[in-house]
Amino acid sequence: MTFSVQDVSVSYPTSRGWVQAVRNVDLQIRPGELVGLAGESGSGKSTLVLAATRVLKAPAVSVTGRVEIMGQDVFAWSDKELRAQRWQTFSFVTQSAMNALNPVMRVRAQMHDAMRAHDPHYQKAKADKRCEEVLRIVEVPAAKLDSYPHQLSGGQRQRMVIALALLLQPQLVIMDEPTTALDVVAQREIIALIRRLQRELGFAVLLITHDLSLLLEVADAVTVMYGGRVMESGRSHELLRKASHPYSRALIHSFPPLHGAMQRQEGIPGTPPDMLNPPLGCPFAARCVMATKECGEQMPPLTRYGDRLVACHHVSEQDFQGAGVIV
């Protein structure tokens, strides 16, 4: 496993008590995979990833559970070890490329900064060569190395941030909404680029987004979060064909289709739960068409059915029989 999250919970302290932003989440990424983490704002997807990689740490948050990157226990690393692992083993691509790049530094200087901080064998001449290499990889002319961020287009900036993440050849790249600020054509270019680089360089990607229709098309596996919990996870083509959890099913039907027959679709009524006073049972119960009394009182456990994990009282072994999911 490149990245393994086991039973992780994250809470924030606030003046009104602890907010349980993430509860009992499991997530696995194998080498070279593209795994999607889907969820609405406030579902805890960014919190999970930031806490699991120790970007968020005590006393700002309280984290329980176990996280492994390339088989090593992340929470056991000393600060020095963590610094050495960052960028070498795993790196980040953040949401807004405009804010991720320093506006008053040339791109080349920012790349050198990252290498000086994280590469024990840093040499100026070698680093310059590496900069040109990564720019070739992300298909930006090498001359742009000496540009300031404002001189680049949105798509180019996003490519620069990806180039920055690939500098030290990490095994895992975590991308938090890398394409939301871009329009559809640029978004498609970036996703196609990421997929091609993964094939060539073999790194794994955790792609965080609210765009489930994009994930179902391009990701190998998808985890759907809601109210801080995993609702369902599985291989994306199976999930698209037969989502089991009422939430993932409703989410898939929240996207009008691009082709084929058009009919009036219902969205999901209601609003996401207040995480300060999380519901006792399933967080989706208040908006769920299948909800029963049990759902409001008790959180269903995340249960494994073959490749699939589902947390719902109304899903059982029988739902997967004959569907070819359990082998």
Added chain:
Amino acid sequence: MSAELQAGRHGAPLVIDQVHKRFTQGRRVAHILRGCSLTIGAGEIVALVGESGSGKSTLARTIMKLYTPDEGKLLFGSEDVTHAKGKALRQYRERVQMVFQDPFASLNPAHSIRTILRRSLPPSARHYSERQREDLFDEVLTQVGLTPASNFLQQFPHELSGGQRQRVALARSLAGRPDLVLADEPVSMLDVSLRLGVLNLMLSLNERFGIGYLYITHDLASARYVASRIAVMYAGEIVEEGPAEAIVEEAKHPYTQLLVQAAPDPDRRGLQELDESVFTGEPPDLSREIQGCPFQFRCPHVMEKCYESSPPLKDLGNGQKVKCFLAE
């Protein structure tokens, strides 16, 4: 503006005719709208699709008369509103309303929903009594699904979710009983599970009250969902328009084809259908005159004559019009 316009309720099409809009900054001139023509029929929903920087929002703001066109005409019903001022402009704006993209920025955080709605009341509602006003607020909030209205009236924007705020923005646009609402990416800031709710609300207001919409988006799938017609904008021009189905299924302009290809579609697994050769180049620099077709820099089918002259708008007969030499 005249009594004629007032009488023509739900009978006033908006005609945008060859509108140009330039912005100057020092010596630099940016040609943002370059001969834009579009008609929105009375009670019709038209989607305007295009990438960022193509001029979609500028067109909406020009229709709203926040900008005055440098060339071309803006007709509403039988009235020429291109240079409308004063009372005529106020009356026009009462019938054409706008909903903005970001419901977190478009509502004043210091005001209650009641104040926000009261401030948006049209001049024609000035003589309303307190009672009539409250009834009107009640009505519009109920229409957008915020019930019981009396609870929402005293709340402040920060107490509402994104979807609820966007509903307030829609309620505000309804207070003047408009004929046309310009909705500039009204759902792109909302959570996925709430988007359909707002789109369905637009559809039901269209069915019940005949309110027309210009729905600005870059999401073709949602454009097809709400609109009967789709217009595709590129570099300040409408390069193709037609019935929604025809635009998605039988796009004639290479740029529309690119948009259809780039749209996420879970039914098409993987990226194998992606023709990477199409994805070269960037939109043209609008601060310079473009000779020929604006898409020449990215078009995979570019020909000699595309560099020389701009293709004329060709009517394909089925309501589809396209600006491309390739279209028969």
